[in-house]
Amino acid sequence: MKRSNIAFWVGAAVFLVAIFVMTQVVGNQYPFFAGYVILQFIALAVAWSILGGYAGYVNFGTSAFFGVGVYTAVFLTKAFEAPLLVQIVTAAVIGALMGFALGLLTLRMQGIFFSIATIALTIIIETTVMNWRFVGGAAGIQIARPPATPPFDNYVQMLFFVQALLVVLAVAISRYIQNSWIGRGLQALKDDELAAECTGVPTLRLKLLACVISGALLCAIGAPSAMYLQFANPDSAFNLNYSVSTLAMSLIGGTSHWSGPIIGAILLGTTQQLLTVTISSEVNVLVLGIMLVLFVVGAPEGIIGLVRKLRGNRKEGGT
Template sequence: MKRKFNPHSRSLNTEQKTLWLIAGIAVLAFLLAPAVVESYFLRIVSLALMYLILTTGLNIIAGYTGQVSLGQAGLYGIGAYTGAILAAKLGMPFWLCLPAAMAVSGLFGLVLGAPTLKVSGHYLALITIGFGVIVEKILVEWQSLTGGPMGLAVPAVTFFGHTLSEQGFYYLSLGLCILTLWITNNIIHSYFGRAFSAIRDNELAASCMGINLTRYKLLAFVLSAVFAGAAGCLYAFYSAFISPDSFSFSLSIFFLLTIIVGGAGTIVGPIIGTLLLVILPEYLHFLDKHRLTIYGALLIVSVIGMPQGIVGAIRKKFPRIINFMPPAEVSHHPIPRNTDNYSTGNILEMQNVTKRFGGLKAIDNFSMTIKSKTVHSLIGPNGAGKSTLINIINGVYHPDEGKVTFRQKDLIGHKPDRIALAGAGRTFQNVQLFRNLTVLENVMVGGHGKHKINIFTTILRSKKAREEEQRSYQQAWSLLKFMGIDDKVSEYAASLSAGQQRLLEIARALAMEPKLLLLDEPAAGLNDTEIKQLMKIIKDIKENGITVFLIEHHIDFVMDVSDTVTVLNFGSKIAEGKPNEVQSNPDVIKAYLGTEEADVC
């Protein structure tokens, strides 16, 4: 029996084997640490492990999702005080305080994540700073609950009636840290992780691939907060005493700095950054007064000298270590076949659509119907409003007047992710790839809407989760082979040529298994050979029952592949019909194709 390919069981190249050997030695060193290091140093390493739990979570929101958060110390403090208050005032054991702290911090993470729906960048950073300052202020002022500036004593952790020793707490921290890394690795190497990275690289393209920006941004904040709560609770019980001074704004700067130095958006980055910045300062006590200055200088040096951190620099030097992807079993029929019932009717209808930008009418009282399983092309001069129409169809813009229906359902008011999941895939006039993802990962993002498992099943990496990931991996490989760029799977999308990026966009859109494929100038930047290849691809797509709406300036190309051609000029339709009819239309010849009929024959 032929063995099924499993993308999680990959052959390792020499560099990867070396990397795993180093990782194994590191784990062994951590396991043996209590037997060979003094008590003080063991406490420092234990603190580093707690910080690593938090920074691993912070990396999800800042490194993978691209949302700057400077309020992590506040979430850390919430977790610490939740655990401390429940233990000190209600007598709850650590094993119940820990999940409670995670839940409470997760709830506050949800609240903190809400502004990401409206703001980003520097504005979001300011909001998260304010959150951290407010939390610290509450911890100081609410003395009846928190003990105020005098702090709060925390009971010791007991296990079957025995108090956990310092070595025992070290192993507890190590175990929870390893669990955190395992959970995070499973999330990141799933469709959830690809959604986070897609949002970081290009929110517009992510939304048009069916990714709900609101849901995934909030999820990233909640996950980050849950890990911060766990780290805070662990810290409270380990230190046996907490006060508001332990959760100041400078700590948030430190947490962010660790992932920047180590390498944001990588699993290993927070490990390197946290261990480096926690252990190294212990040998530099005489510089404590200048801690913030040193952090700022280190941040500047890291951004300028190693903008992608230590791991990023290693990745750039040895790309095979990170991006090695073995070939999958590919399908001989990679284009998804549309078995939709709309075989003879109109898949899309636009009635009297008008779109204004200020005082300019980009689209003026436009009507059009697209028959199912045909190639319908839209041509017109630059600035005629062609791309605006595609943006209206897939929800990027909403028309001021008129009606748009797709498969007999009204599209007005729906966001791009909803329309994408309904069966409308697209490419862009200006290529919108996820530049920091590999070619293969870009296509796998296109299949986002086909995944059905929830976050908990993903974390556990169940059989169903592995099977879904396998199907997505194989589909992406098959589509890339069909496009002729399967030799680029491990390269980053940003490194491809213009023509290859166009083909990658089409492959990504096909991974959505669309009913309607919107192609916005797909031949732009292609040479003659690539254009001929694209013509064949579009014909193959049509043969598989997928309707194509094509915007293109290459007239010969349009006339060859189209069943129907619509002509747009200054936002208004001036002609529509079969290609030969449009070619001979006097209005088209005058407005777009030239003044002489010979020019278009």
């Protein structure tokens, strides 16, 4: 237990140092543009899995949280020229509040009804933002980047590093939850809410906790996107593709272990980036759909599940 903790934090530190060195050494901007998107999806998938994976409440509202994150940043920039850190922290707070509201919904609806409700929430928020003139309405809004903060000499490189920090934060939280009593409680209520209650698990409190943490992270991850794109419009900020991509990445990787969403996001995220560049963004959505269908049908436990099965078979074969 202790040793794996050390290994994890050493790994995280190495990852951050590598990212940092990359921002200082690599001159070409393209790797940062592409890498940012992949990091963003890793963080989203990990954050989503805290509710969708551990607790089994399938949230199709990733785009709602992401979009609110984007527009929190837009609003703060336009109204106060607030710095990036303030944008991210504010987005996290708003995301936590949204998560709390979402958690209360779990009182009244489960399974597919919860999922449909999260889609509804997304469109309602999107429509509201569309009608909000101050942040540009349906047409969208341009955002000017301030100069980058040293030691970064380029804003995209800075955003790339910030997103890497968010990845580490999300993964550390997700990993902590999985290994603690919270994770065991969530797993129990995912299997059977009534049996969990009758075994002493405070299901509502745990669900609220998962919703708040997941929501805060999803929103925070969305916030830097405004500066990354230098433009925001409701159509793209709240696009359902974020919800489905995030869900697909988590399911493809497997949600029973914290590393699953990371694997799924790297795999699908990288494929999508390559396809977008080499062919078109349509093909990229097609691949998303096909991968989602294939995995849900053929490997419901994701890559993690496949690996476990292979190992299990080998063990049985050996003895």
